[in-house]
Amino acid sequence: xxxxxxxxxxxxxxxxxxxxxxxxxxxxxxxxxxxxxxxxxxxxxxxxxxxxxxxxxxxxxxxxxxxxxxxxxxxxxxxxxxxxxxxxxxxxxxxxxxxxxxxxxxxxxxxxxxxxxxxxxxxxxxxxxxxxxxxxxxxxxxxxxxxxxxxxxxxxxxxxxxxxxxxxxxxxxxxxxxxxxxxxxxxxxxxxxxxxxxxxxxxxxxxxxxxxxxxxxxxxxxxxxxxxxxxxxxxxxxxxxxxxxxxxxxxxxxxxxxxxxxxxxxxxxxxxxxxxxxxxxxxxxxxxxxxxxxxxxxxxxxxxxxxxxxxxxxxx
Amino acid sequence: xxxxxxxxxxxxxxxxxxxxxxxxxxxxxxxxxxxxxxxxxxxxxxxxxxxxxxxxxxxxxxxxxxxxxxxxxxxxxxxxxxxxxxxxxxxxxxxxxxxxxxxxxxxxxxxxxxxxxxxxxxxxxxxxxxxxxxxxxxxxxxxxxxxxxxxxxxxxxxxxxxxxxxxxxxxxxxxxxxxxxxxxxxxxxxxxxxxxxxxxxxxxxxxxxxxxxxxxxxxxxxxxxxxxxxxxxxxxxxxxxxxxxxxxxxxxxxxxxxxxxxxxxxxxxxxxxxxxxxxxxxxxxxxxxxxxxxxxxxxxxxxxxxxxxxxxxxxxxxxxxxxxxxxxxxxxxxxxxxxxxxxxxxxxxxxxxxxxxxxxxxxxxxxxxxxxxxxxxxxxxxxxxxxxxxxxxxxxxxxxxxxxxxxxxxxxxxxxxxxxxxxxxxxxxxxxxxxxxxxxxxxxxxxxxxxxxxxxxxxxxxxxxxxxxxxxxxxxxxxxxxxxxxxxxxx
Numbered sequence: 001x002x003x004x005x006x007x008x009x010x011x012x013x014x015x016x017x018x019x020x021x022x023x024x025x026x027x028x029x030x031x032x033x034x035x036x037x038x039x040x041x042x043x044x045x046x047x048x049x050x051x052x053x054x055x056x057x058x059x060x061x062x063x064x065x066x067x068x069x070x071x072x073x074x075x076x077x078x079x080x081x082x083x084x085x086x087x088x089x090x091x092x093x094x095x096x097x098x099x100x101x102x103x104x105x106x107x108x109x110x111x112x113x114x115x116x117x118x119x120x121x122x123x124x125x126x127x128x129x130x131x132x133x134x135x136x137x138x139x140x141x142x143x144x145x146x147x148x149x150x151x152x153x154x155x156x157x158x159x160x161x162x163x164x165x166x167x168x169x170x171x172x173x174x175x176x177x178x179x180x181x182x183x184x185x186x187x188x189x190x191x192x193x194x195x196x197x198x199x200x201x202x203x204x205x206x207x208x209x210x211x212x213x214x215x216x217x218x219x220x221x222x223x224x225x226x227x228x229x230x231x232x233x234x235x236x237x238x239x240x241x242x243x244x245x246x247x248x249x250x251x252x253x254x255x256x257x258x259x260x261x262x263x264x265x266x267x268x269x270x271x272x273x274x275x276x277x278x279x280x281x282x283x284x285x286x287x288x289x290x291x292x293x294x295x296x297x298x299x300x301x302x303x304x305x306x307x308x309x310x311x312x313x314x315x316x
Numbered sequence: 317x318x319x320x321x322x323x324x325x326x327x328x329x330x331x332x333x334x335x336x337x338x339x340x341x342x343x344x345x346x347x348x349x350x351x352x353x354x355x356x357x358x359x360x361x362x363x364x365x366x367x368x369x370x371x372x373x374x375x376x377x378x379x380x381x382x383x384x385x386x387x388x389x390x391x392x393x394x395x396x397x398x399x400x401x402x403x404x405x406x407x408x409x410x411x412x413x414x415x416x417x418x419x420x421x422x423x424x425x426x427x428x429x430x431x432x433x434x435x436x437x438x439x440x441x442x443x444x445x446x447x448x449x450x451x452x453x454x455x456x457x458x459x460x461x462x463x464x465x466x467x468x469x470x471x472x473x474x475x476x477x478x479x480x481x482x483x484x485x486x487x488x489x490x491x492x493x494x495x496x497x498x499x500x501x502x503x504x505x506x507x508x509x510x511x512x513x514x515x516x517x518x519x520x521x522x523x524x525x526x527x528x529x530x531x532x533x534x535x536x537x538x539x540x541x542x543x544x545x546x547x548x549x550x551x552x553x554x555x556x557x558x559x560x561x562x563x564x565x566x567x568x569x570x571x572x573x574x575x576x577x578x579x580x581x582x583x584x585x586x587x588x589x590x591x592x593x594x595x596x597x598x599x600x601x602x603x604x605x606x607x608x609x610x611x612x613x614x615x616x617x618x619x620x621x622x623x624x625x626x627x628x629x630x631x632x633x634x635x636x637x638x639x640x641x642x643x644x645x646x647x648x649x650x651x652x653x654x655x656x657x658x659x660x661x662x663x664x665x666x667x668x669x670x671x672x673x674x675x676x677x678x679x680x681x682x683x684x685x686x687x688x689x690x691x692x693x694x695x696x697x698x699x700x701x702x703x704x705x706x707x708x709x710x711x712x713x714x715x716x717x718x719x720x721x722x723x724x725x726x727x728x729x730x731x732x733x734x735x736x737x738x739x740x741x742x743x744x745x746x747x748x749x750x751x752x753x754x755x756x757x758x759x760x761x762x763x764x765x766x767x768x769x770x771x772x773x774x775x776x777x778x779x780x781x782x783x784x785x786x787x788x789x790x791x792x793x794x795x796x797x798x799x800x801x802x803x804x805x806x807x
Contacts, residue, residue, distance in 0.1 A: 011336055015343045018502050030418035066419040086469045089430045090423040 037067040037285055039096040040083055041123075042074040046227065047254050048274045052123065055278025056096070062279075063286055067096070077103045084109045087118065094285035095120045096278075099127035099135065101171050107131075119288035121281045125171055126298065133288045136280050136299040138272045140172045143303035144179025144225070147249040147270055150305055151221040152187065154247040154267055159190035161221040162212055164205065164229040168197050176225045176251070193219055202232045209236050220246060227252030230269065234260035249305075258314035261306060271314070273301040319558040325521050329514070336510050340503065347499055351492060358485045361408060365481060368404045368424075369474045371397040375431075376467040379438060383460040386442050394435060402428050414484050420477045427470050434463040524557035528564055535567060544575040587773065595646065609638045630667055633660040644690035648774065651718065651729060651797075652684030658693050658716070665701055673705050678717035683729040686797055689770045695763035696733040696793050704737025704791050712737055720799075727799040734792035740785035749783055764793070771795065 044050045056067050072079045077100060084095070095113055099122040100106050107130040110120045119133040126135040151159045163180060165173040177195065184190045193216055198205045212219060224230040230250030234257060237248060250257050250269040260266045280299060288294050306314055320328070375397035382390035405428060409421045438459040445456045531552045538547035548571050552564035616631035640657040649657075655677075662675045697714060705712035714735045721730040740748065752768040764783065771779040778798045785791035 007332060011339055015339055015506075019343055019346060029413075030415045030422075032422060036419060036423075066415065068419065068423075089466050089469055090426040 031064060035065045035093040035286060035289055036091055037065060037094040037096060037282065038087065038092045039067050039069045040072055040080050041069060041098060043071045048227065048252055048272060051274030052278040055275035056282055058275070059279040059282030063282065065282060065286065067282060077106055081105055081109050084113065087113065092118055093289050094118060096123060096281045096285065098123055099125040099132070101125070101127050102169070117292065119285055121285050123277045123281050132296065133294070134284055134297045134299065136277050136284065137301065138172070138303050139300035140175030141179035143270050144176035145183045146303065146305055147223050148180045148183035150249055150268055151223065151247055152183070152190065155220050157187070157189065159184055159187070159221045160218040161192050161223055162219055163192055163195045163223045163225060164198055164233060165195065165225040166198055166200055166228055170226070173225045180223055198229050200228055205229065205232050206236050209233065213242065220244070222246065222248040224248065224250045227254040227257070230254070230257050230266070234266050238263070238265045253314055258306070258311045261308055262311035262315060264308055268305050268307045270303040271306050272303050276301045319556050319561050321558045322521070322525065325557070329517050329521065333510065333514050340506060344503065354492070361412065362481050362485065364404055364408055365478060368401055369478070371401045371404070372467060372470055372474060375401065376464060379435060379460065379463055382442065383438065383456055386446055391439055398428065398432055398435060417477060417480050417484065420473060420480060424470060424473055424477065427466055427473070431463065431466050431470065434459065434466055438463055524555045525560065527553045528555050528557070528560040532564060532567055535571070539571060544571055544578065547571050548575065591773065609635055609642065612638065626667070630664055633663045636660045641691060647690050648687040649690045650684060651686045651688055651731070652681065654688060654690065654693055655679065655684070655718070658697060661694050661697060672708065672711060673701065674711065674713040676713055676715040678715065680719045683718060683720050683799065686729045686799055688797055689774050692767055692770065692795070693731065693733065695767055699763055700733055700735040700737065700791065704735035708737055721796065728796040729799055731795040731797070732792060734790060736790040739787045739789050739791055741787045745783065745785050752781065752783065
């Protein structure tokens with residue numbers, strides 16, 4: 001009977017443990033005094049914005065803050081203005097959004113928030129001249145310079161490049177082009193043969209590439225200054241029958257760019273640190289909330305050049 | 317091996333299985349109660365939140381009507397809805413654990429406070445509008461717009477929260493499904509484990525009964541065939557069943573006793589057979605003994621009348637000796653009578669050997685009541701003469717002594733016949749000892765063997781005879797006869 005009792009007790013203990021493990025539900029706790037931030041950003045359709053969101057989530061978990069993320073259409077300023085105006089009706093301790101240099105309305109809305117004592121962080125794109133608390137994003141000029149340096153190295157010091165961008169009005173791409181040009185222009189043997197503004201037209205880009213490859217026999221390097229042109233160019237080059245040695249540097253970690261690098265179609269890709277931007281934005285907002293006297297500032301995160309040997313790690 | 321009765325084994329088995337089954341049932345019940353509670357909580361939250369959303373719609377509608385119709389009841393209705401909304405949000409905030417939903421509910425509560433302020437402002441604007449004789453509606457419209465803007469934002473946020481609830485419920489549901497599968501896995505594994513343990517347990521119980529039962533049956537068959545030794549040699553497999561352990565032990569003990577009885581019966585039968593043979597041989601030897609006895613008596617009387625006294629005495633002793641042999645052969649006589657009758661034989665031998673053999677008697681008459689087979693001592697003395705001192709030319713002696721001896725708490729009559737004659741070589745001594753030990757009456761010529769056998773039967777193995785000898789020094793035969801109680805007490 002003692003054995004039976006011992007076995008029963010053991011069974012009871014095991015079943016209780018299993019039950020506890022099965023039904024265990026980590027209790028969430030909500031701190032009403034925790035800082036509440038509002039983040040307005042494009043939907044998570046691109047890897048880059050997903051990385052920013054994960055950085056914000058990580059910072060929330062680290063610092064005990066709550067950041068509400070509102071999606072908006074990147075090219076619809078009015079939706080963003082409406083979302084910002086809602087901050088009149090509920091408590092917000094800080095705002096994270098993306099700058100739009102061409103929109104004075106957004107600048108005014110940011111100024112209004114600052115006036116209400118709400119610090120505003122701009123990520124990815126800055127709005128110089130506005131009252132935002134701080135900017136955190138890629139140093140695009142340096143990224144352009146790094147791409148140019150890599151192409152010089154790959155070509156043995158003579159670059160005859162084509163630069164492909166989505167739109168010259170895009171401040172970030174414009175900065176990258178500026179940095180790229182600066183390096184190439186310093187080399188007397190190298191030049192930028194053509195800057196092509198694609199405007200997200202894939203068919204047009206294919207036509208441009210076909211024509212340029214034929215008409216410019218000296219072309220030995222291409223710099224794609226954004227995610228969209230990088231993937232389109234990479235996919236085109238993969239299928240194209242090219243006899244000459246051509247080095248292509250893309251931008252942003254958007255599929256299938258890392259795979260194209262791994263396959264050797266692209267020589268490399270500049271990858272922005274979206275997660276770091278999101279994390280740092282939250283961390284700095286806490287500082288600005290706690291100390292409103294902090295001066296506005298700009299913080300730059302590096303863009304890393306990923307080459308064939310490291311590309312596997314970025315293929316998801 | 318630790319043993320258990322069948323009852324305790326079965327009780328243990330059924331109680332183990334019963335307790336396990338009850339625990340599994342409890343485990344299942346608790347699991348499903350917890351899950352039912354969780355499901356109900358999720359559904360309740362969503363229902364409460366839908367009620368909040370409905371009250372927001374009602375509130376917005378009432379306020380629009382109030383702005384248009386300036387009727388106080390619409391305002392009161394709006395206030396009631398607003399109050400309900402605020403209370404519901406507060407309750408939900410208290411009862412919700414998901415941090416993101418809490419954050420949204422908190423925002424909504426704050427917006428409800430703004431809505432409350434906007435409704436008050438609206439009421440003020442309507443009052444002013446009515447007081448001014450409905451002169452300027454614009455302030456009312458502005459307040460209404462502000463109210464509706466907040467309400468609109470709240471609607472959007474409500475949708476977000478509803479989505480969060482659904483998402484949370486969805487993930488909760490997925491988690492529940494995962495946990496339910498886990499539970500089923502644990503439940504089925506546990507049940508299979510218990511089933512396996514139960515089957516093993518029951519097989520052991522059955523094996524503990526059937527295996528020894530089969531062996532006991534085989535043992536019984538062997539006993540029926542008379543193979544008791546084989547039956548005992550057949551081992552019963554070790555079992556933890558107490559009843560069968562005892563049963564097999566008792567079975568073996570009973571078989572052992574039966575075997576012993578059979579052996580005793582066989583021994584008795586053999587002894588009877590041997591005694592019959594001895595009696596037959598004795599009868600064979602007693603051919604016309606009375607004729608011889610009468611003849612000797614007649615010769616003795618003739619010798620006496622012819623004044624040959626010595627011859628007459630010799631014949632008289634011989635006649636007495638024959639009579640003793642004839643009358644008491646196969647019977648028990650007291651030691652005293654045996655020694656007295658031995659005197660006739662000794663007298664004859666003294667006359668025969670003269671001074672060459674001297675007979676010495678050293679007797680303890682207190683033990684002379686002990687009975688022994690007649691003609692036990694005569695063969696011993698005869699052996700001493702024939703094989704010991706008879707061949708010697710110089711003077712030798714034969715010593716006959718009786719004494720009491722204590723050995724291992726028992727009293728014995730010790731009778732010794734010893735001589736200082738030729739003695740026995742070691743080989744001869746060994747051969748004679750073997751013959752004494754294994755003598756079964758096959759040759760009456762072996763006097764010592766005959767004596768030893770008769771003593772063995774008479775005293776049922778309690779008497780002993782020992783023979784010691786050294787070549788050239790002499791031989792000693794000692795008999796140890798157990799004393800009856802009255803002989804022991806007689807001093």
